Amino acid sequence: MTSDEAIIQVRHLTVHYGSTCALCDVSLDVAAGSFTLISGPSGCGKSTLALCLSGLVHHIPATRVRGQVRVDGMDPSAHSPAQLASHLGLVFQNPSTQLFNATVSEEVAFAPRNLGLPAEEITARVTFALQATGITHLSQREVRHLSAGEQQLVAIASVLALRPRVLVLDEPTANLDWHSTERLLSTLRRLQREEGLTVVIIEHRLQTIAPLAERAIIMDTGRIVADGQPADVFADKERLTALGLYYPWHQAEHDLKKYISAPRSSPPPSEPLIRLQGLEAGYGRRRVLHNIDLALYPGEFVALVGNNGAGKSTLARVLAGILRPRCGKVIWAPALRRLPAGRRVGLLFQNPLHQLVCDRVEDEVSFGPRNYRRNADGGLEDILVAADLSALRHRRPQALSAGQQQRTALAATLALSPHLLILDEPTMGQDWGHLSRLMDFLTHLNDAGQTILLITHDYKLICHYASRIIWLHEGRIMGDGTAVKSDSGERPPSCQTHASLFANTKAQSEGQP
Amino acid sequence: MRSWPGPGSHLIFLMWVLCLTAILPAGQMLPLLITVLLFGLLNGGRGLSPLRRARFWIMILSIIAISPWILGQADEAWGPWRLSRQGLFMGLEMALRAICLLLAFSVSVRSLSPGEMVRLFEGVGLKGLGFALGVALNLLTTLGATIEAAYHTIRLRGGHRRPWLALKLLLITTIANALRYGDDVVKAASARGFDPGVQHPQPPLFRRADGVFALSLVAVAGVLLLHPW
Known part of the structure; x- marks a missing residue:
């Protein structure tokens, strides 16, 4: 590819946030009409590169940018992001903070209105964007009532209405189930083929994106460390493992039923930790959970799976006592009934930032034990060490990386030694390296008898960690049984080093309830 | 994208309700409230969401509950307390006016998207x-x-x-x-x-449909002011 064919040209780009080098002497060309995947561990500079391409990096305080960037012949440093918008569209990771209009059609019309286009052209562009993303039927729906997958498609449609020549997507599948991901990717592929759109996608979920990509770029510590055909780049397993990335060469099974080996024929002999009987719950007029009968037993590692909107988070909220059921019973084991809610159950929300409330990591972890007058100082050291937070104990939790924030929130939750630990989508924004370390930590806890309920769309986690799977579909339990382990024999890097630990966990959970 | 009611009609309606809550006698407030509710339903009912909130009713009931104690001449005995019947009626009237105003504001604000808000505020010089x-x-x-x-x-x-x-x-x-x-x-x-x-050229804030709407509101105001309910 010559520079003339490149729609994106980056030359010796260096970006400093304060004293931290986020991008270090990066150079690359991206051909017009190509499909490029950019991956790398959390904090490697992928999102910063996207901000540079859109020109938004120049509006972040205390940021120094050196080098040259040209997008479709435009220099982002010399034009405002608004001027660049019709050349390069940027879709951010979290749709909830980039959708701010009332209805879908208003949301999609927002961008062409900003270009000052005539009303007929705005209508034509809205129609194009809605059709291109397959969401014409949602045009009059309220944005806030859409599922995460639908919101992500609206976010893409709202950018497509600018008719950009380049579309950059920052982790677009982070919140999506397999069906929504497939729908999104087929849309992108069609736009690339039919409209000649240049697609640059930043992702950790290599397995789903790599088959579509024509080129893969791997970044680490602000530099490009691999660049080429996906087959060549992902063949270097040692490099991927060292970077905490994981590319499984077999296709995962997406039929949830096939992960459940056999239904639980008879209840385990011990007393359940918590039992739900005929439970129904919802929000406003909407009923989300229907007639749920479920028991969780001490020491289980349970995966709660299902598509977006199936009711997984709602079930977690009921278990945590945050949402009151409309009917049915939540029955805790007699020994736990008198305990305060925070001692019975710990809930790790999807976004750890929502539950980081203190100024320092150690204050965050000791907040709960101090309130309950438990041995805060004695246990604090153990938890900080276990969560690998000792070196960060004086840092502000809000200023940490996503993985460190997740560990801080988890440590703060575990500091109260809850009998049931619920993790709602801990995979969001995490590369496999960070995630596997988190999961290994949880496996240690599970070995020690901790009951864990893991809500996830990530089939790798289901395969390799859960001993029991509960499949929720449209608010109803459609399957409940022991987990089938991956039949490929291939394990993620971290699991290979912890195979014995994993085997012990499995044996233990099979031996007891 | 809907064609009517747009930001112009919402601005007209909000101004109309503001004026009428100030000048209508207490007896005419109920028809005004019904008009506000109808306009809210015409806009999909999203702006009527305060009616479903407990804190909205706590505020309204507080106005009614406090009024007999602090307004008017105390002329009724209620246990050891002396209350004012006139104060109670004044409280009810204030509550009705407050409901009309709050709902009209909520309907107008919640029915408009940021794009329409931009048109509305830029139309009145608040860029x-x-x-x-x-x-x-x-x-x-x-x-x-x-x-x-x-x-x-x-x-x-x-x-x-x-x-x-x-x-x-x-x-x-x-x-x-x-x-x-x-x-x-x-x-x-x-x-x-x-x-x-x-500032991009925006479509005009007021269109023909808004003019017709304004005329019909003037007619309704005339009926409310002149007809003894």
């Missing part, structure tokens, strides 16, 4: 305010979710045992998250071509 207000209102749901998550986090960690510290932490977390979300929204809007410094 930049429309986007900020429109975004702020539509982000309330997202912010509400983050506040709820922070509240339950603090509660599950026993924050209620140190309520002042818990309140301080909740406020700081809420403000920090609001600022972060505001920053994200500005980035997302910039990436979609929004530039507060650039």
